[in-house]
Amino acid sequence: MNDCIQTEARLPLLDISRLAGDAAERAAFLEELRGAARRIGFFYLSGHGIPAELESRVRAVSRSFFALPEAEKLKVQMIHSPHFRGYNRAGLELTKGKPDWREQFDLHAEREALPAGPGRPPWARLQGPNLWPDDALPELRPLLLEWQSRLTEVAVRLVRAFAEALVGDAGALEPICAGSPNQTMKIIRYPGRQAVEPEQGVGAHKDSGLLTFVLQDDVGGLQVETAQGWVDATPLPGTFVVNIGELLELASNGYLKATVHRVVSPASGQDRFSIAFFLGARLDAEVPLLDLPPHLAAEAQGPASDPENPLFRNVGANYLKGRLRSHPDVARKYHADLLG
Ligand SMILES: O=C(O)CCC(=O)C(=O)O
Numbered sequence: 001m002n003d004c005i006q007t008e009a010r011l012p013l014l015d016i017s018r019l020a021g022d023a024a025e026r027a028a029f030l031e032e033l034r035g036a037a038r039r040i041g042f043f044y045l046s047g048h049g050i051p052a053e054l055e056s057r058v059r060a061v062s063r064s065f066f067a068l069p070e071a072e073k074l075k076v077q078m079i080h081s082p083h084f085r086g087y088n089r090a091g092l093e094l095t096k097g098k099p100d101w102r103e104q105f106d107l108h109a110e111r112e113a114l115p116a117g118p119g120r121p122p123w124a125r126l127q128g129p130n131l132w133p134d135d136a137l138p139e140l141r142p143l144l145l146e147w148q149s150r151l152t153e154v155a156v157r158l159v160r161a162f163a164e165a166l167v168g169d170a171g172a173l174e175p176i177c178a179g180s181p182n183q184t185m186k187i188i189r190y191p192g193r194q195a196v197e198p199e200q201g202v203g204a205h206k207d208s209g210l211l212t213f214v215l216q217d218d219v220g221g222l223q224v225e226t227a228q229g230w231v232d233a234t235p236l237p238g239t240f241v242v243n244i245g246e247l248l249e250l251a252s253n254g255y256l257k258a259t260v261h262r263v264v265s266p267a268s269g270q271d272r273f274s275i276a277f278f279l280g281a282r283l284d285a286e287v288p289l290l291d292l293p294p295h296l297a298a299e300a301q302g303p304a305s306d307p308e309n310p311l312f313r314n315v316g317a318n319y320l321k322g323r324l325r326s327h328p329d330v331a332r333k334y335h336a337d338l339l340g
């Protein structure tokens with residue numbers, strides 16, 4: 001897995017606080033943002049305003065979660081949730097059919113489940129409460145929900161910046177984010193590799209939402225596929241690694257890049273911890289095609305030129321399909337009627 005890595009290459013670093021600067025500063029930021037997302041689809045983001053103190057408490061509580069006795073973690077196992085929330089042991093989640101060697105705890109927006117009924121679309125099954133280890137680790141719930149709400153605010157600010165950078169209208173993607181976007185979060189532990197563990201921390205993939213924000217520790221292992229080969233997203237304190245997801249790629253007709261990435265299990269034997277936040281569109285949305293100005297449209301020949309692209313139809317249906325594929329055990333237990 002470690003062949004042809006360009007360790008000297010670096011992802012761009014963007015400071016989102018420049019959006020609050022004067023008109024020239026703002027325009028320069030938007031230009032850099034557009035360029036970075038077009039060329040590579042990955043960058044470091046600083047200046048986001050999330051307090052360092054909150055960040056360190058969220059990191060600490062995530063480690064405490066993984067340090068809980070196995071029996072406590074299994075009480076909140078995803079197999080207990082029809083809504084694909086909760087804990088999974090290493091090896092249970094699949095990428096392209098192969099097990100990822102990471103243990104993880106997933107949460108989404110905290111909402112009531114929608115009652116079953118004849119008019120309810122299948123993707124409405126995704127909505128529901130999270131699972132929480134409230135007895136064993138009561139701080140987990142408030143801290144992760146605080147993190148989710150802070151990250152949603154930063155991510156929506158960035159979606160607005162992309163819309164402004166592409167079509168001059170910050171609100172152009174508002175309808176698919178407003179109200180209740182699909183906020184997915186994972187806290188993750190990649191076990192340090194000993195002799196027998198697989199190298200696949202998470203297999204090569206694109207993210208399916210609008211934007212992803214990853215808070216990583218100092219161990220390393222996240223890699224980005226570029227024309228020059230795999231590039232390390234070397235840890236940079238105070239930043240998130242941000243990348244474009246398939247919905248933003250689609251809305252921009254491929255002008256913005258949803259780039260393939262992966263995590264190689266830490267070979268040092270030291271565990272790696274990360275916290276990933278994914279902003280998706282509302283589950284009831286359809287993805288709009290942004291009306292790019294001619295000089296940008298000329299460069300964009302992406303997925304939107306395929307009228308059969310299933311992503312165009314319903315965001316929720318597509319997301320549900322992804323969950324069913326990644327978690328076959330949950331799919332069989334609760335959603336067997338949807339499996340072909
Ligand atoms: O843990 C990371 O650094 C990235 C994880 C990732 O790419 C994902 O969960 O989609």
Ligand SMILES: [Fe+2]
Pocket residue numbers: 205206207212261
């Ligand atoms: Fe990813």
